[in-house]
Amino acid sequence: MNDSAAPVPIVPVILCGGSGTRLWPRSRKTRPKPFLPLVGESTLFEATLARCDAAAGFAPPVVVTGAAHLDLVEAQLNGCKGAGTIVEPEGKNTAAAIALAALRLPADAIMLVCPSDHYIADVDTFRETARKAADLAARGWLVTFGITPTGPETGFGYIRRGEAIGVASGWRVDRFVEKPDRARAQAFLDDGGYFWNGGLFAFRAGTFLEELAAHRPALAETVARAVRAGHAEGGRFHPDAQAFAAIQSESVDYAVMENTAKAAVVPASMGWSDIGNWQALHEALEKDGSGNSIAGRAELRDCSNVLVQSDGPRVSVIGASNLIVVVDGDEVLVCTPEGAQDVGKLSGASRQ
Known part of the structure; x- marks a missing residue:
């Protein structure tokens, strides 16, 4: 060297x-x-x-x-x-x-x-x-x-x-x-x-x-x-x-x-x-005191550790914990943080 x-x-x-x-x-x-x-x-x-x-x-x-x-x-x-x-x-x-x-x-x-x-x-x-x-x-x-x-x-x-x-x-x-x-x-x-x-x-x-x-x-x-x-x-x-x-x-x-x-x-x-899935993104984003993160039109009540991202439709979530909700056009994804690893296996994801 x-x-x-x-x-x-x-x-x-x-x-x-x-x-x-x-x-x-x-x-x-x-x-x-x-x-x-x-x-x-x-x-x-x-x-x-x-x-x-x-x-x-x-x-x-x-x-x-x-x-x-x-x-x-x-x-x-x-x-x-x-x-x-x-x-x-x-x-x-x-x-x-x-x-x-x-x-x-x-x-x-x-x-x-x-x-x-x-x-x-x-x-x-x-x-x-x-x-x-x-x-x-x-x-x-x-x-x-x-x-x-x-x-x-x-x-x-x-x-x-x-x-x-x-x-x-x-x-x-x-x-x-x-x-x-x-x-x-x-x-x-x-x-x-x-x-x-x-x-x-x-x-x-x-x-x-x-x-x-x-x-x-x-x-x-x-x-x-x-x-x-x-x-x-x-x-x-x-x-x-x-x-x-x-x-x-x-x-x-x-x-x-x-x-x-x-x-x-x-x-x-x-x-x-690496923003490798939706849970990784949630961890990288700014969150409120209950661990929630919102992008787009959404209302959360009595929720914790919830990620909501919507490009249009209003999303309302009540009393949920550890949940991911994503709306993009006419596609809607709802999963748990544990399930985020398997999103790529969905038929919608493979079609894209």
């Missing part, structure tokens, strides 16, 4: 795709979760851009998205100076998406890989953590953000930290852990040496490509072939569709992070949420 690397600009690489079925009926294939104003007035994608803007010292972003969402991306980029867009012919998971961006950047560029559909309450801490991660990345590490756990969450993967890295604000990754059952999640919380895996990363473009080639050579070569045969169109880059179709779909965690000897983790306590 190089301990004297000079600082280079941090390039936000924003991954923008998916259908967000667990936030049905608000989130649809034609307008999925990143493009909705779920927390505050900005969409999650717009908030991601704002966290990584030039005024905070970041380089212009690179957005990786699909053709179906290109118009939404460009509308919400709103003329972001210097931004580039890579248009995937089809979704091939995060390893390929990140590799596309890495191949379009200088080898020494520090990539800050950000999902476009997460919420972060403490932007200053996010930026401070990003700079710490970038410093480690400049020294040759592949860095993941370790989200400080706030409870025994069973819906996330975990990262176990290893030994500290010199005087840096990070540790080697000891291991990645699959989503645990509640007992194991509680044990991880009690241990204190585990973080949630939030899917945010920092690494040099060249280092990432080297590790991808070492651990998934076929995937690395196929992505490179798609880029070599691709073409630019203004601020857009289109990889070759035929070459891209042959890419093996795999997450960056499985393809690289769980295999590399260069994995590091920096702690991040920044009010993070």
Whole structure:
């Protein structure tokens, strides 16, 4: 590892795709979760851009998205100076998406890989953590953000930290852990040496490509072939569709992070949420003294821990606790917080 690397600009690489079925009926294939104003007035994608803007010292972003969402991306980029867009012919998971961006950047560029559909309450801490991660990345590490756990969450993967890295604000990754059952999640919380895996990363473009080639050579070569045969169109880059179709779909965690000897983790306590379902959104929103949150026309009486979101019809709820009610057009969802995990399995969500 190089301990004297000079600082280079941090390039936000924003991954923008998916259908967000667990936030049905608000989130649809034609307008999925990143493009909705779920927390505050900005969409999650717009908030991601704002966290990584030039005024905070970041380089212009690179957005990786699909053709179906290109118009939404460009509308919400709103003329972001210097931004580039890579248009995937089809979704091939995060390893390929990140590799596309890495191949379009200088080898020494520090990539800050950000999902476009997460919420972060403490932007200053996010930026401070990003700079710490970038410093480690400049020294040759592949860095993941370790989200400080706030409870025994069973819906996330975990990262176990290893030994500290010199005087840096990070540790080697000891291991990645699959989503645990509640007992194991509680044990991880009690241990204190585990973080949630939030899917945010920092690494040099060249280092990432080297590790991808070492651990998934076929995937690395196929992505490179798609880029070599691709073409630019203004601020857009289109990889070759035929070459891209042959890419093996795999997450960056499985393809690289769980295999590399260069994995590091920096702690991040920044009010993070993946807004993975309606209950996660409720937890991220401001609530009244009884834990209720309302958006749209609604009246609650003698209720606690109730979320109501309506885009039109008035919703009235009396004497209910731990309830989620969502109205979007002619679709109505009613579920418990526990049931929120299964919204994506509904037939309406699959039709979208």
